[in-house]
Amino acid sequence: MKFGFLMREIGQGLSRNVSMIVSIILVTFLSLTFVGTAGLLQAQIGQMKTYWYDKAQVAIYLCTDTSPADACPQGEASSDVKATVEAALKDAALTPFVERYYFEDHQAAYDKFQEQFADNAVAKYVKKEQLNETYWVKVKDPNKSAVIVESFTGVAGVEEVRDQRSYLDQIFSILNAASIAAVGIAAIMLASAVLLISTTIRLSAFSRRREIGIMRLVGASNFYIQLPFILEGVVAATIGSVLASGAVVAIVVFFVQGYLAQRLPLTSFVGVDDALLLMPLIIGSGVVLAAIASGFAIRRYLKI
Amino acid sequence: MISFSNVTKQHKGAPKPALDAVSLEIERGDFVFLVGASGSGKSTLLRLMLREEIASRGDLFVLGQNLVTIPSRKVPALRRKMGVVFQDFRLLPNKTVFQNVAFSLEVIGKSSAYIADAVPEVLRLVGLEEKADRLPNELSGGEQQRVALARAIVNKPDLLLADEPTGNLDPATSAGIVSLLEKINQNGTTIVMATHDVGIVDRLKRRVIELRGGVIVRDDKKSGYETALPITDQVPISSDTEPEQGNEPEQANEPEQGNEPESRISSTDQAEEQE
CATH class of the missing domain: 3.30.70.3040 (Alpha-Beta Plaits)
Structure with missing residues (x-):
């Protein structure tokens, strides 16, 4: 597979569906931010547990x-x-x-x-x-x-x-409920992200049906035909998930450390290192999700 | 090279099979015309050879592969040994002549050095080296079909399938395309061409396979378009096939291609003038 050809195909696909690509980026960005927030809450709960249970x-x-x-x-x-x-x-x-x-x-x-x-x-x-x-x-x-x-x-x-733990457990169960709610919202948004990705890929394949028809006739392999489409979805979702992990770090820096930690100096809060730990998880799940969604969409749409 | 034995293609929901127990052999280097009315099964035959469709029954071998049992992942490799041209050219409108031809090599992973050599060479063969940077809509129909031909043969296929390649072209231009096909055939490429063009078939005197209602009613070496009539009466299958299609091929041809009798006559004239 030639890199230049691949890049050109992806570039064409992305520029052809700008509005759809932007919506993929936004939806993955928001949903993965929720996932990241849920992760931060869990990390916060864990941190408070070790801190307070120890004193309880x-x-x-x-x-x-x-x-x-x-x-x-x-x-x-x-x-x-x-x-x-x-x-x-x-x-x-x-x-x-x-x-x-x-x-x-x-x-x-x-x-x-x-x-x-x-x-x-x-x-x-x-x-x-x-x-x-x-x-x-x-x-x-x-x-x-x-x-x-x-x-x-x-x-x-x-x-x-x-x-004394029973007092703490009430706080933790509230935090837990909050993180479950965040995960629930994230799940719904991720589902819509998956549907959006597969719709976009179908649209993209439809707008390139002439090229695809010729590629099939001259004997391009399935992999060669499908890869640009899959990567198109993956590129968009990667941008979204990078933005989401940036947002999670920003939440920690500006809200948790910059605001909460100033107001409640005796409580220990999650730090930037926790957010950085979440980063590969967020980006990884965004990429994998997009690859599966667009791969599935293109496989259903393009049969040899 | 190509071998059909009792190949039947039944489309879902269709009352009659598109092809009914067709058997034929095509040897390497042959130039074969497929003639017959619309709906007689010419296109189905070509689509089966391309493995766009799979035969319902029977055995079909093309280029040493059994197309009934071949796994999907081996189909691309098979298609790389074939070229196809269509009546509607199917060029990419946003790519130049050069890019259109190069595209078919790029997508099968050829190096840019190879492409830089092979594309000008094939454009010279089809007589379009001057117009490599034009877009398809800046070309005449005949030139567009030459680009499509260049694209089909740039990978040096063993087999070239042509589905009414001259259907949209005027007689003089058609003659040019056909002489190009003959040149390609002389270089060793087997050609199977479905056509309604009486002038071309009559002039070339090549093997003609006539289909009617999904059945081969004639398979003559060095024949013309019109000789079907006397023979159809002798072939037992044809008598009970489709009375509504009419025994006269001319009649059956008329409604579909806009191939009016006048144009046919003129096509013969033009073709002769060319020589």
Whole structure:
């Protein structure tokens, strides 16, 4: 196959259907940007999980006099209760799961509360007896925190056992839903991109039916006849996917790093390196999709 | 070279087969005319040889390949050994004469050095070396058909199929095209030409195969166009084929090509004048 001939054929095809080619570029650009955004969200979720799950602890809240009666019929947890909990945490059954734990008494809880709500009126009214004494348990494997939760839930004198992860999981499930929505939109747009590519290729083949007829008669191989058309779709989709990966990098640089990270300095966000990792994925899927779509279209349209 | 044995082509939905159990042999270097009314099966015969269509029944060998069983991927290689010209020339309007001929070599992957040699040579053969840079619409019909011929033979085919190549041309121009075909034939290329041109067939005195209703009714060496009448009565198949087509080939010919009797007469005259 001669390169010059091929380039000329592709160039002719592209210039003949400029508006269709532009629409292929736009549709692949938008759909792959959505794919990339979904990828960024997943990367963000992953990053937040490793960051926050690592800090997440299981809190064993002991009863106070002001606790609801159905959870704490005996009122304030006695020292017996504390001894039972402490013994259980040191027991061989739980030590494989527990990395470390510490006890937070009324005074410590009160100090922490005052610090957290320093500007809030509620800080003035709260009494330290109202705040739970708490065993903070750091688990070795965040995925097995349920063991701790189950071991202490319902134990007399324990008001509630709470895995901090459950708060985080709500955030993650929102982010997850957002990324699934992005993937869903991307899937619909990719489907329309595929249809658009195959329509364009058919149109292109139709406008060149004279040439194709002669090529077949003089014995050009199928491959030779079809390759310019397939590459035509691939070139257009490649331009679209390069634009999309550029857009994904731009989203990270200008929105995530330039805006979100400035507003929420304590949260870790995806960086440009994550976006660069997504780049070959975006471009690759654009190229493969276009090759399959146009190859399929031309094969159906051109039979020997 | 070409061998049909009991080849039948039945198109889907058609009541009668386009070709019905046709058998014929064409040797290397032959120059064969296919004559017959429209719908008699000439074009189907050519399309079968090109493997544009596949025979429904029977065996068909062209250039050593069985065209009934040949896999699609081998068809391009077969077609490279054949050339085709049509009544409507089928040139690419946006390419010059040179580019039109070069295109057929480019798409089968010939080097540009080869193309730079082969194209001027074949244009000289057809007498168009002066007009290599013209576009097809700047040429006369005869010149356009010469370009089409140049394109068909530039790859030095063993077999040239011509489907009414003079159908759109005036008699003098037709004679020029035919003498070019004879020259090509003398260089060893087998030629099968479907035609309605009485003058040409009568003048050349070559092998004539006449089709009627998908059946060969005549296969004569060194014959003319009109001798069909007495022979058709002797051939048993023809008597029961198609009465509605009429036994007179002239009648059957009239409606289709605009080949009026006057033009036929003049074509004979013109052809003789040329000689």
